Amino acid sequence: ALDGAALTVRKFAADPFTVEDLVRFGTMPERVAELLRACVQGRLDILISGGTGTGKTTLLNVVSSFLPPDERIITIEDSAELRLLQDHVLRLEYRPPNVEGRGEVTIRDLVRNALRMRPDRIVVGEVRDGAALDMLQAMNTGHDGSLTTVHANTPRDSLSRLETMVLMAGMDLPVRAIREQVASAVDVVVQLARLRDGTRRITHITEVTGMEGDVITLQDLFVFDHRAGQDQYGRHQGALVSTGLRPRFVDHLADHGIIVGPELFGRGQ
Known part of the structure; x- marks a missing residue:
């Protein structure tokens, strides 16, 4: 810092936010919370x-x-921020090198x-680095149900x-091979954004459906409606609405005994 020391404080609530809190804040509607619960x-x-x-760690x-x-x-983190309440949780954290440049434990190592x-x-x-390759390998080799975040x-x-x-x-891998790994590993993308009024909202729930040629194919299940405009105070009036498309993973969920009703994807609701 050229002008003197700079300190950044990332402060989290004493009691972690719950899904009810995010629904109340307007981050997502209740039926999207039900869909995410079914997906997990x-x-x-x-x-x-x-x-x-945008609230990625909070949503995670x-x-x-x-x-x-x-x-x-x-759990594997750069700095420990997640607070899981389950009984059987093992927390791992990145360790930076010491003053001699030794002892580093990277996310990829973890x-x-x-x-x-x-x-x-x-x-x-x-x-945020080459650990993405190991994460994709994990998702593709029997560790289904994994969760992660990325800046995009x-x-x-x-x-x-x-x-x-x-x-x-x-790794000197061809782009097509990487995309096939990505398309096979990732099932759902949840996109967050911080809108101009300062609110944090889910703007897309997108399913990864596979490959067409060399392109990963996606289909949006829910999209934030920006056309609703703003009120007199500059607050966004839009909401996350369904596109009416039925996701392909519904059959996969049914195989696991989780039934997702078609009313969850009613268009425009």
Whole structure:
């Protein structure tokens, strides 16, 4: 800091926010909370995407509360911020190198070691480097239901960032192979944004449906309605509305005994 020391404080509430709090704040409607609960319990891999300060960690903490209490959960974070209330949680944290440049334990090291610790679920606070490759490998090798966050402005951008971060791992992989890994690993992208009035909202719930040629195909299930405009105080009047599309993962959830009714995806509601 050129002009003197700068201190940033990330302060979290003494009592972590619950899903009821986020519904009350308007971050998401109640039926989207029900959908996310079904996705977590149905062991879908969820990627939470958003810019800085959009509430990714808060939402990840809330979504993690849907994890069953009888499963072994391993959390991996750059700095420990998640507060899971389940009984069987193992928390791992990045360790920086000492003054001699030794002793560093990277996120990638933690993800690789977590795979040897028999986890039922892996929750990575944020992927920002080559750890993305190990995370995708974990999602594709039996660790279904994993959760992570990434910095990106749209669901499409979040998958592009994953591709870039896989290349940062130093593996000389063709782009198509990386995209096939991404399309196979990630099931749902939840996009967050901080709107101009300061509110944090979910703007997209997007399903990753597979590949067409060399392109990852997506379909939006819920999209924030910006056309509703603003009130006299500049507050957004829009809400997260369904596109009316039935997700392909509904059949997968049914195989796990989780029934999602069609009324959840009623168009325009």
